[in-house]
Amino acid sequence: MHLPIGMLLLAIVAELLGRNPERSAWRPLVPLALLLGAWSAIVADIVGLLLSDWGSYDPDVLQWHRWLGLGIPVLASASWWLRDRAEAGEARAHRAYPIAVGVLLLTITIGGHLGGTLTRGEGYLTRYLPEGVRAMVGLPAEEALTTITIGNPDTTRVYAALIQPILTARCGSCHNPMRHKGGLVLTTSKGLFAGGRQGKVVVAGRAEESELLVRVSLPPGHTDAMPPDRPLPIAEAELLRWWIAQGASTDIKLSTIERPSGVRRTLAAYGLEDLPTGIFALTVPPADSTAIAAARAAGLSVVPLARNGSYLSVAATNASAAQLERLRPLAATGGVGRSLARPGERLDRGPARRAAAPDATQAHGDPGDGRRRDAARRAGVPRVPQSRRHRCR
Numbered sequence: 001m002h003l004p005i006g007m008l009l010l011a012i013v014a015e016l017l018g019r020n021p022e023r024s025a026w027r028p029l030v031p032l033a034l035l036l037g038a039w040s041a042i043v044a045d046i047v048g049l050l051l052s053d054w055g056s057y058d059p060d061v062l063q064w065h066r067w068l069g070l071g072i073p074v075l076a077s078a079s080w081w082l083r084d085r086a087e088a089g090e091a092r093a094h095r096a097y098p099i100a101v102g103v104l105l106l107t108i109t110i111g112g113h114l115g116g117t118l119t120r121g122e123g124y125l126t127r128y129l130p131e132g133v134r135a136m137v138g139l140p141a142e143e144a145l146t147t148i149t150i151g152n153p154d155t156t157r158v159y160a161a162l163i164q165p166i167l168t169a170r171c172g173s174c175h176n177p178m179r180h181k182g183g184l185v186l187t188t189s190k191g192l193f194a195g196g197r198q199g200k201v202v203v204a205g206r207a208e209e210s211e212l213l214v215r216v217s218l219p220p221g222h223t224d225a226m227p228p229d230r231p232l233p234i235a236e237a238e239l240l241r242w243w244i245a246q247g248a249s250t251d252i253k254l255s256t257i258e259r260p261s262g263v264r265r266t267l268a269a270y271g272l273e274d275l276p277t278g279i280f281a282l283t284v285p286p287a288d289s290t291a292i293a294a295a296r297a298a299g300l301s302v303v304p305l306a307r308n309g310s311y312l313s314v315a316a317t318n319a320s321a322a323q324l325e326r327l328r329p330l331a332a333t334g335g336v337g338r339s340l341a342r343p344g345e346r347l348d349r350g351p352a353r354r355a356a357a358p359d360a361t362q363a364h365g366d367p368g369d370g371r372r373r374d375a376a377r378r379a380g381v382p383r384v385p386q387s388r389r390h391r392c393r
Contacts, residue, residue, distance in 0.1 A: 004038075004073075005108055007040060008034065008037035008072070011079075012101060012104070014027070034077075038080065041069070041076060042073045044069070045072075048069055049066070062118060065118060068107050069111055072108060079097065079101050082096050082097040082100050124173070154253060157251060158243055158252055158253070159189065159243065163240065164187075166236045166239065170232055171226065189250045192212075201215075203248075204244065206245075207241045207242075212244075216237050239263070242262075246258060284310045286310045288329060288330070291330050294326050295326040298323045298326040299319075300314060300315065301316075
């Protein structure tokens with residue numbers, strides 16, 4: 001299929017070079033290249049029409065590619081005839097010949113690009129550019145194609161956060177709703193579990209029996225290896241294997257799925273080694289140092305819970321109302337409950353448990369509420385003793 005493109009481009013280049021009297025030897029090559037290009041384009045069109053019925057291609061792109069492909073032998077033949085008439089001295093043919101060649105070149109360029117889109121998917125021209133070139137033209141680095149961002153593990157679904165970005169970035173160009181090669185769509189969970197013309201590609205709980213894992217694990221160059229042009233990174237293949245082995249659920253949360261040591265190392269490669277849960281997964285701004293100093297000066301114990309975190313532990317045993325007022329500036333930044341307890345009340349009960357951050361109320365709720373108590377236990381937060389100790393921020 002590339003032969004007609006090569007022959008016609010050779011004819012155009014030879015025509016341009018032959019216009020220089022010192023390189024006139026190129027001119028006799030032009031009519032021969034045009035004829036060979038036209039006839040080989042006819043053969044390529046016939047083969048392409050047969051193959052179009054076997055592939056799952058974007059119908060709009062396919063339609064444009066088909067018409068442009070059919071136009072190439074017509075334009076090549078017309079260019080050959082106009083050139084022959086121009087050589088015979090016809091003025092109109094002499095004027096029309098450059099126009100025909102220009103239209104032919106444009107048709108080859110657009111038709112060839114659409115053909116590459118059909119076979120390699122959208123973005124094939126820039127997908128594997130060197131990093132230096134990508135930076136020059138303003139494209140993101142290749143590793144950013146599957147950037148994984150994790151929020152609160154208690155609410156983050158493994159499939160949506162880890163698996164789907166990999167499938168979309170690495171497989172989506174050939175297996176999407178518009179171009180579902182092999183009848184397989186991998187950009188949606190519905191398409192993934194539906195499989196393709198050869199059957200299911202994911203067997204929940206049995207990774208080694210899943211055709212998806214078999215294909216991405218084949219050595220480069222194998223006829224069935226996927227993706228066909230570049231192997232899937234080992235870390236991403238391991239994430240797919242882990243998710244399928246754990247049941248291939250689209251609803252399972254990152255905080256509840258089992259994470260073996262090998263998977264933990266893979267997650268660490270993405271900067272997800274230590275995943276906070278519960279209230280510690282919330283984004284809390286640092287407390288005002290002046291407010292902390294004022295609370296300490298009033299006799300309250302205010303210490304950070306972690307070296308690099310914004311959470312604070314406040315001990316206010318037998319605190320007076322005046323001392324508790326020193327905590328209000330901290331509450332204004334979201335670290336302490338909206339309403340502070342009065343003397344004789346526990347800071348983790350009553351109005352104080354309605355913290356400014358909604359998820360924090362779940363972790364610091366009434367100890368009688370089993371669901372909230374379990375959330376606090378998973379977050380590593382100990383039960384608050386009767387001494388009116390309150391963990392905040």
